Amino acid sequence: MGAAPYAIGDLARQTGTKVETIRWYERDGTMPPPARTEGGHRAYTQEHMDRLAFIRHARELGFALDDVRALLRLSDDPDRPCAEADAIARQHLGAVRSRIARLQTLEAELARMVDACGHGKVGECRVIEVLADLSHEHCLHPGHGGTGL
Amino acid sequence: MGAAPYAIGDLARQTGTKVETIRWYERDGTMPPPARTEGGHRAYTQEHMDRLAFIRHARELGFALDDVRALLRLSDDPDRPCAEADAIARQHLGAVRSRIARLQTLEAELARMVDACGHGKVGECRVIEVLADLSHEHCLHPGHGGTGL
DNA sequence: ATGCGACCTGTGGCCGCTATAGGTGCAAGC
DNA sequence: GCTTGCACCTATAGCGGCCACAGGTCGCAT
Structure with a gap:
């Protein structure tokens, strides 16, 4: 009667997801x-397939699973205004941008460190020295706190 | 005789590390x-304090604990050539740079998504639509595979 | 002597999976 | 119809890098 259902392996292959991951999403x-x-x-039905594709796509874009679930709830209800979806996406965009900014600071600092390395002994190595520098004197870094990578 | 030793809380305060984290490092x-x-x-002794500061600094720069341990071994042995430390730092720099690149791709895609949102109903929302797009048609993204954020 | 905060160990949780181990279903070939 | 062998099943534990309890002990100031 209905179309042949999909096995979990079919979903896995079609969406590029591990089988264990699909079970875990469930x-x-x-x-x-x-x-x-x-x-x-x-x-599984085609709806499951579509839903999984949605999830994977959102995950590839870096959305947390909480966000993905919120977006799925929205997409299940096409008459609601999309301001909420927009807000989630904007918030994530903001988070991505600040991650980029942090990483760029890190990049600059690492590059400086590596450039300064005279390729001599560890005893005079700038890499080690900078890391050992308790006072953060030679450091672009804004002090303590998580990196939030 | 020796200088007064530090309690774990002293190390925590001076390096901005949680007490539990210090115990976990141990x-x-x-x-x-x-x-x-x-x-x-x-x-603890002053050496412990310095070592913890080194660890925290390296972590702030995004080094994995494995790398941190390798760097610590090197810094314990100042006569060895610093090529190895240099290599670890360069490798990490490369990883940071590719993370930045990925995030920038993501940023562009998210920005496009958000810009295209007409602020109407979810039914016509580009944000939802792009995510649901199984074929990645409207997508700058290079297909399946982890995001490696 | 007592109060109370800083310490102790042990355990479990966070995110987003991944990887086993040990067993069963199912479909294709004979 | 029977065997093979892969795909599937559940359950559990582990990754990194911590954080947060609970329930007890220590140490220092009063």
Whole structure:
């Protein structure tokens, strides 16, 4: 009657996801539990396939699973205004931009460190010296706190 | 006789590290186990303090703990050539640069997505649409594979 | 002597998976 | 119909790099 269902491996192949990951999305509440065959194998529909593709795409764009779930809830309800989706995306964009900024600071500092290395002994190595520098004297870095990479 | 030893809280305050993190570095082999008081409290020396500062500084620069341990081994042995330290730092610099590049691709894509949002209903929302796009048609992104953020 | 904060160990949780181990289903070939 | 062998199943543990308890002990100031 209905179209032949997909096995978990079909979803995995088509979306480039590991089988274990798909099962994990289910335990996690990100993917809805599919029907089962008599023997207990998962039997997915096209909707499941689409949903998984959505999830993977959002994850590739760096959205956290919490965000992905929120976006999925929105996409399930096409009449709601999309301001919320927009907000999630904008917020993520902001987070990505600040991560880039932090990494660029790091990049500059690492480059300086590496450039200063005279390729002699560790005893005079600027790399080691800069790291050992308790006072952050030679440091572009703004002091203590997580890197937030 | 010797200078008064530091308590774990002293190290924590001076280096901006949580106490639990210091204990974890010890279990982990990154910090050497300190002497103990009769009652079992950790009693650190200045060397411990310096080592922890080194660790934190390297972590702030985004080095993995494996790298940090390698750098510490090198810094313990000042007569060795510093090529190895240089290599670790260069490798990390490369990793940081490629992370930046990936994030910039992401940034562009997110910005495009957000710009295209007409602020109407979810049904016509470009944000949702782009994410649902199985074929990656509207996508700058190079297909499947981890984001490596 | 007592109070209380800083310390102790041990355990579990966070994110987003990944990787086993040990067992069962199912479909294709004979 | 029977065997093979892969795909599937559940459950559990682990990664990195910590953080946050709980429930108890120590040490120092009063």
